[in-house]
Amino acid sequence: MDEKRRDTIFSDNLRRLFEPASVAVVGAGDDPSKLGFHVMKSLVEGGYGGRIVPVNPGRREVAGLASVPSVREHPGSLDAAIIVVPAGRVERVFEECAEKGVRGIVLITAGFKEIEDPEGALRQERLAASAERSRIPVVGPNTFGMVNRHVNLNASFTPEFSLLDPGGISLVSQSGGISHLLAFMAMEQGVRIGKVVGLGNRLNLDFATLLPYLMEDPQTRVIALYLEGLDAPRRLLEEARMWRGKKPVLAYKTGRAGTGNLASMSHTGSMAGDHAVWEGALSQAGILWTQTAQDLLDAARALDVLEPPRGPRVAVLSGQAGPGMAACDVCEEQGMEIVRFSPRTQEAINGFLPPLALRSNPVDMGPAWYDAEATEGIVRAVLKDDRVDAVLLLMMFASANREAVPRLAQGLARGGVQKPVVACLKAPSGIWDQAVERLEGAGVLVNLATPERAAHTLALMWKYGLLTDHKA
Amino acid sequence: MDEKRRDTIFSDNLRRLFEPASVAVVGAGDDPSKLGFHVMKSLVEGGYGGRIVPVNPGRREVAGLASVPSVREHPGSLDAAIIVVPAGRVERVFEECAEKGVRGIVLITAGFKEIEDPEGALRQERLAASAERSRIPVVGPNTFGMVNRHVNLNASFTPEFSLLDPGGISLVSQSGGISHLLAFMAMEQGVRIGKVVGLGNRLNLDFATLLPYLMEDPQTRVIALYLEGLDAPRRLLEEARMWRGKKPVLAYKTGRAGTGNLASMSHTGSMAGDHAVWEGALSQAGILWTQTAQDLLDAARALDVLEPPRGPRVAVLSGQAGPGMAACDVCEEQGMEIVRFSPRTQEAINGFLPPLALRSNPVDMGPAWYDAEATEGIVRAVLKDDRVDAVLLLMMFASANREAVPRLAQGLARGGVQKPVVACLKAPSGIWDQAVERLEGAGVLVNLATPERAAHTLALMWKYGLLTDHKA
DSSP: OOHHHHHHHHHHHHHHHHSOSEEEEETOOSOTTSHHHHHHHHHHHTTOOSEEEEEOTTOSEETTEEOBSSGGGOSSOOSEEEEOSOGGGHHHHHHHHHHHTOOEEEEOOOOSTTSSSHHHHHHHHHHHHHHHHHTOOEEOSSSOEEEEGGGTEEEESOGGGGGSOOOSEEEEESOHHHHHHHHHHHHHHTOOEEEEEEOTTOSSOOHHHHHHHHHHOTTOSEEEEEESOOSOHHHHHHHHHHHTTTSOEEEEEOOOSHHHHHHHHHHHSSOOOOHHHHHHHHHHTTOEEESSHHHHHHHHHHHHHSOOOSSSEEEEEESSHHHHHHHHHHHHHTTOEEOOOOHHHHHHHHHHSOTTSOOSSSEEOGGGTTOHHHHHHHHHHHHHOTTOSEEEEEEEOOGGGTTHHHHHHHHHHHHOOSSOEEEEEEOSTTSSHHHHHHHHHTTSEEEOSSHHHHHHHHHHHHHHHHHHHSOO | OOHHHHHHHHHHHHHHHHSOSEEEEETOOSOTTSHHHHHHHHHHHTTOOSEEEEEOTTOSEETTEEOBSSGGGOSSOOSEEEEOSOGGGHHHHHHHHHHHTOOEEEEOOOOSTTSSSHHHHHHHHHHHHHHHHHTOOEEOSSSOEEEEGGGTEEEESOGGGGGSOOOSEEEEESOHHHHHHHHHHHHHHTOOEEEEEEOTTOSSOOHHHHHHHHHHOTTOSEEEEEESOOSOHHHHHHHHHHHTTTSOEEEEEOOOSHHHHHHHHHHHSSOOOOHHHHHHHHHHTTOEEESSHHHHHHHHHHHHHSOOOSSSEEEEEESSHHHHHHHHHHHHHTTOEEOOOOHHHHHHHHHHSOTTSOOSSSEEOGGGTTOHHHHHHHHHHHHHOTTOSEEEEEEEOOGGGTTHHHHHHHHHHHHOOSSOEEEEEEOSTTSSHHHHHHHHHTTSEEEOSSHHHHHHHHHHHHHHHHHHHSOO
16 A cells, blocks of 8 residues: 555544544443543543443443443444553554554553653554554543544543533643643633644654644634644644644643753653744744743634734724723733824724823723714724724723623624724623623624733734744 | 821721711712712612712602712711712812711712813812811722722722622722723632722822721731822832831732823823833832732732742642643743752652652652542642742642542641642632632632643742842
């Protein structure tokens, strides 16, 4: 079989791994102190619609489902297998999966390359050779698993991943802890993540192999990566350059400091490497570098909904002066420009606001609180201004502006918007939630938790735009 | 009357203003498009237990309460007056308040020093002279008001301030927008704020006059300031130096960038001034400088519960390697040290964790997930180590560690802890909430939303400690 044909089989198998019609759980069980219990729980409670086949030679059924002694003995076909049996038994399971025609594997079991005993690395090499022969893509080993919320597939040992609201963000991560962190943050903050993949020791799936799949996956709109270190960064960078600009790719990386770097060596067997070198290399490949988990999530969420601004010229429209100033500080520190409006725009704003107000950029819309048409009028005038690349829209709730945001939502959601609007529309729970959801749902804006995070997110979007404007 | 006696009267009046037995609302009304309606709503719905006296010459009752035409005509005594009548009528109300023996005023009305018309500034000067004669402290003018949640006093036009859970943080702010922002953030994040004061145009109450009051206020444990610019920064700095170290004072300041600086000039009539000069001056006075609204809130919350660390030596104890690395990055970037444990501590840790694990700092406690005693044992051993000044405790939920945090809570809350523990114990809503509340309630730790925020907050606490270690 030639190499190209083999690659095609691998890619087909990879797609099937993310949307399998049937899943075997090798090592399924009922003991809550073991992973086989939690994986079954994840699959069943996650609402997976395909067939679930527990595999356990010592059981007739697990979690109320008929069990088989081995994958080979399941009468129907099997698309995917999740493996949690001890490391020493995995090779045999791999061979059985190959014989059975299983298309993809999630290997949760640990005890391979990451352990001190050299047998671990040898085991992993043998598994890699086996997977190479059968062209079976393998998530792991030494991973929590993977999740595709678009088909309710929770192939992980954490049932709570199914609480994720599915959306356009796909996360590929070198750390289980960071995957859980980002997922729980996303739940709290209403950020929608569709896919999470824990790479683990990367038998034959890594950032470089998953990138083409996610670029072609219609449900993925933004690709978020968590990196510690890589054995072969060049492959990721080459893939990223090839796909540059098709979908936003963001990276978050720890191990910048000395201690973390050493920790990474022990944790993943790879040096985290020099921070600045990494940032430069990723940027050149069109990957946006983010500094914290929160930045990654904010930027991914914004780029899922909005196009990046075409330039650095920001209009700050604020319901109160203080938050507007906070946003201006961040914009200017990040290299963006608080633009001077065109005379025509300024005239329009002057028509809506009394002379007392801050009417030039940043605009203090406070005096228009009771007049929702004025607020919408200002936003519309500024969006039409050719000098403006993006709008920061900030409004802190107070009794007098209660109606301003719902009415703005009515107006803007109807008319649509041609430039990115990043917002901080902030009220106690329940007051503006519906209006904000409507604005976000209509693709008009994203709403961040503070004016500073809104401004910083806009700056990250702008930087992403800069990385991909001039394709290599 | 000599100056000292006059100062004492002013201070007594100020205390009474925050805990009045009766409050008049001058300009109370039933029209939801006017502030007099919202202020009444704030007082009534906030559960204020004293007497509420609506003042409105055109009404017999407001919000179901008997109304009087002027404060003078109320038969009983009046401790405080909240004024929302138009600017031109305020002088007369001030005279009536003085005659009536009112002890303090919240002047919400705008249209004074902040307007272009020079009459505004003149009006404010006349009011200042009037308040000087009567020794009445005045919050405002041009403010949303003030809140003392410890006595359910919501003297503002935003009834939702009453949703604040009262605690040891007192916030004094030059911006209504930022006050609302911080209050809503606090509600979302479970941060407890007891007092909020919107300074407005600062007739005779500003940072410098409120600082001594809050330093002596038994319910205030941390003082948080939001600054834009100050006419007389020296007075604040002198007061702060005098009280240095008694209670943590934190400042958050915008107007760092050029645009914001100009905006501040228009907004508050004061230049925001040079960032670096401000940071230096505040630090020398023992005030901790914070960069964002989130930093202010995180640091205030931590210093409300925990003592600052005695030095920069951190132990990072993490349930997963990735979050530990993220925390190490922030610690080292902030100048803290990921310390090498004493041989004795290291031996204790080695007794709890298998050789495969990261057992030196940062410690990966993952292998002890199923063994809550091991987790507590590691934390206890590290807390006893003289080389350790503070602990970062990080744990991302996964099925297998579900019991780790509740058991840790049982152990640590019982025994107490002598060094600051800043945590990120992260799970989907409902899983660890009770255990975390117990740990926070017992003063064992504060729990932040991300490992990076936990590390950054610890660094801010350490910096605060440095500012106040050597008292002037």
